[in-house]
Amino acid sequence: xxxxxxxxxxxxxxxxxxxxxGIFCGTALAILSxxxxxxxxxxxxxxxxxxxxxxxxxNDYGDGTKGTDSDDRVGPQRAIQSGAxxxxxxxVGIIASSTISFFLVLYxxxxxxxxxxxxxxxxxxxxxxxxxxxxxKYTMGKSPYGYQGxxxxxxxxxxxxxxxxxxxxxxxxxxxLQDVLPAITIGVLSVGVLNLNNLRDVVSDQxxxxxxxxxxxxxxxxxxxxxxxxxxxxxxxxxxxxxxxHYKLLVLLVFFVPIALHLIKVARTKIPAELxxxxxxxxxVRLV
Numbered sequence: 001x002x003x004x005x006x007x008x009x010x011x012x013x014x015x016x017x018x019x020x021x022g023i024f025c026g027t028a029l030a031i032l033s034x035x036x037x038x039x040x041x042x043x044x045x046x047x048x049x050x051x052x053x054x055x056x057x058x059n060d061y062g063d064g065t066k067g068t069d070s071d072d073r074v075g076p077q078r079a080i081q082s083g084a085x086x087x088x089x090x091x092v093g094i095i096a097s098s099t100i101s102f103f104l105v106l107y108x109x110x111x112x113x114x115x116x117x118x119x120x121x122x123x124x125x126x127x128x129x130x131x132x133x134x135x136x137k138y139t140m141g142k143s144p145y146g147y148q149g150x151x152x153x154x155x156x157x158x159x160x161x162x163x164x165x166x167x168x169x170x171x172x173x174x175x176x177l178q179d180v181l182p183a184i185t186i187g188v189l190s191v192g193v194l195n196l197n198n199l200r201d202v203v204s205d206q207x208x209x210x211x212x213x214x215x216x217x218x219x220x221x222x223x224x225x226x227x228x229x230x231x232x233x234x235x236x237x238x239x240x241x242x243x244x245x246h247y248k249l250l251v252l253l254v255f256f257v258p259i260a261l262h263l264i265k266v267a268r269t270k271i272p273a274e275l276x277x278x279x280x281x282x283x284x285v286r287l288v
Contacts, residue, residue, distance in 0.1 A: 006084035007093065012056040014280065017287035018190060019052040020045065022163025024287075025186050029164070029179055030171035032246070040111050040170055047104040047128075048163070054097040055135035061090045062139025062146075066208070094136070101132050112170040120173070127162060134158055149213045151198075152191045160187015181240035185233045189286040192229040195222065196266075196282055200275040223266055230259055255288050 023044050030036055064080025065087055080087055105128030113120045134154050138146040145154060164183035165175055198205065198214040199222050206215045214222035234256050241249045262278055262285075269275055 010057055010060050010085060010090065010093070011053045015056060015283070016049060016052055017283045018159060018193060019048040019163070021287045022159055022186050023048050023167050025182055026164040026167025027171070029168040029182065033172050035171040037171060040108070043104065043108045043111060044167055044170065047101065047108050050097060050101045050104055051131055051135055054094065054101050054132065055138060057090060057094045057097055058136045059139050061087060061094060062144055066139070098132055098136065102129070105129070108170070124166070127166065131158055131162065146212070147210050149211050149216050151194055152213055155190050155194050156187040159190035160184060178240060178243050181236045181243070184236040186286070188229045188233045192226060192233070193279065193283050193286065195226050195229065196275060196279055199223065199226065200272050200279070202272050219272060226266055227263055230263055255285050258285050
């Protein structure tokens with residue numbers, strides 16, 4: 001039972017809203033276009049959950065073996081940090097979840113395109129493999145991109161553009177220029193969650209050589225960057241509503257009220273560790 005709790009903790013189930021939001025948004029765009037398939041939707045959900053768990057295992061392993069997850073880190077203790085799982089055990093878990101993710105990607109792409117659309121099949125299979133690579137390379141290996149300040153870019157691409165546009169394409173087999181706008185909204189809100197995490201951990205990350213964008217630009221500029229991300233999210237969603245004339249969706253802008261309150265909290269915070277409670281709030285608003 002203790003091992004099961006350790007694996008569930010390492011999977012970080014509370015982060016799942018990060019991955020699910022893109023699938024929901026892409027599916028909603030497909031429904032607006034008159035297309036939906038419940039099997040594709042469910043398999044896409046399971047696939048993205050597995051990719052998120054793989055990413056969480058890899059992040060725990062990478063930061064744990066590099067010493068970044070030390071006693072001075074803010075937030076819940078990680079699996080290796082707490083000793084609940086050994087590096088060897090977690091590495092085996094990464095191999096297992098990566099393998100499952102690959103076969104889920106393969107099945108999802110087959111469901112969407114069959115054997116006749118070979119071009120689309122291969123394109124999305126490559127995207128799936130690249131997504132697995134991105135999940136692993138964030139903190140693992142000799143030069144993880146998360147330690148080079150590139151995490152924001154990859155989060156925007158995979159949690160925003162690929163998740164939203166890719167999901168819609170699985171259903172509809174086509175995209176419109178306006179679809180980029182909600183993809184940007186989801187993408188920058190995803191980057192916002194990562195940036196908030198990096199703001200919280202800036203002291204520990206700087207100490208252990210994890211050069212996130214916040215470490216590079218400093219805490220105060222990192223907060224300004226956070227404000228810019230939230231503004232872009234609002235403007236891109238508003239632009240989508242105006243361009244498509246789906247004015248009923250204006251109700252979604254109500255959920256930027258808690259984001260505004262969140263920004264006030266960020267502006268007033270001087271001690272990075274005090275930002276920890278804001279992570280869950282922003283992740284849940286993003287999912288909504």
